[in-house]
Amino acid sequence: MSIEPKNGAVDVAPGALKIGATGGKLTTVKVSDKSGKEVPGTIAADGSSWTPSAGLAVGTAYQVSAMAADGVGMIVSVEFSKDVANKDAVAKGITFETDNGTAVKGHWFDDRRLDFRPEEYWKPGTKVTVQYRLKSVEIAPGVYGTDRDEPFTIGRSKVSTVDAAAHRMTVAENGASSDIDITSGSDEHPTWNGTMVVMSKEGTVRMQSSTLPGMTGSPYDLQVPHSMRLTTTGTYVHGNYWSGGAFGEDNVSHGCVGLRDVKGGGDSTTMGKFYADSLVGDVVIVKNSVKKETLDPANGLSGWNVPWSKW
Structure with a gap:
């Protein structure tokens, strides 16, 4: 969650107040002056921002209280x-x-x-x-x-289960489920098995083969749309516009989970819709990857891989 200007700022323009949520979704926002009078405003339909109905008064101090929602897997x-x-x-x-x-x-x-x-x-x-x-x-x-x-x-609850062997992801949300064709890590660069949590929604991320230890295959340098980080070491679920007919058929990535997208990212693409509906704290489970080990529970917000008896 971001609030601008920062706490204690002075000489601020009346229209400078900006409240946003880059990962979760805003649920409540209260802006009030010293007397407790609230400033009317509106939370955007997608929960990403709050906008005051009019500019704030000059020579006045305001207090902001905002709360955002995280997914059910939040650690x-x-x-x-x-x-x-x-x-x-x-x-x-x-x-x-x-x-x-x-x-x-x-x-x-x-x-x-x-x-x-x-x-x-x-x-x-x-x-x-x-x-x-x-x-x-x-x-x-x-x-x-x-x-x-x-x-x-x-x-709300959203748990996505990737079956790497079937090249499919089942998304369970609020009692309903749907299947999505995906491509995950290849035999040379398999995706981790285990339970992961969306750590951050990062939009377009530059991904380079030069940063990948033990890289095999053709080098790449891509601007990857709709990227959501799952591990500290760089596992993402993201948009993919370069893998052709691999979705639902083959695993060709370097460890990430790719959903169909277009260059630059499209709001109506499979990944565009999945990204817009996702929260930081959503759960992504990977199974049947050729990688035998489960990821380190300390790699990202992956503590769900530790049994409760040992937690």
């Missing part, structure tokens, strides 16, 4: 800039309040990363508040945290 990942010396105290200092009693637990991946999730995927509509109470906790020698609350809401 809260807390990363520290220094090794955490007192892990127990830090874990106890971060708690979750949910409106339906969903229990949330943390899991340390290393000395600087603590991820949180429930046992099963979140229930759609769950309202969550992360409560950080670290002001009095010595995280590292001489380093203390802060106290703050961070609310978010879980959106």
Whole structure:
């Protein structure tokens, strides 16, 4: 979620306020002046932005409160800039309040990363508040945290299951399902098996073969439309306009999951529609890839691959 101008900004033009959600979808936006009077405005139909009905008043301070929805697979990942010396105290200092009693637990991946999730995927509509109470906790020698609350809401359920052997993806959303022809990783560059989560919606991304270790086949340098990141190491589900008749027939990618698209990305293409309907936190499961191992649970928001008993 982005709010411009930044907190504390002064000498701001009346029409400068911009509120947007680049991954999730805005659910509530409240802008008010010092007296509590709210500014009328509208959330866009796709939930990507909020626009005031008129310019704001000059010489006035405003407070913005906005909330966005994440998908049912959302994992809260807390990363520290220094090794955490007192892990127990830090874990106890971060708690979750949910409106339906969903229990949330943390899991340390290393000395600087603590991820949180429930046992099963979140229930759609769950309202969550992360409560950080670290002001009095010595995280590292001489380093203390802060106290703050961070609310978010879980959106609708969307779980997409890629069957790499069948070159198909089944999309289950709100009780309905549909099948999409895809192409995934080739035998030389197979897609990871396992459960992944959409980390970010990045639009058009430049992808180059020179960045891929052990690259085989023809080199490439492409502007790839409708790219959604699934792992830190660069697994995406994205638009593909160069693979011809591979969709539903063959796996020819270098590890990503490709859906039919056009150069530059089209809103009405298979991937264009899938991208527009996706949220950060949506689940993508890959099975039957020739890659035998399951991806590292620390690679992206992939903690769903850790059994609850070990979480």
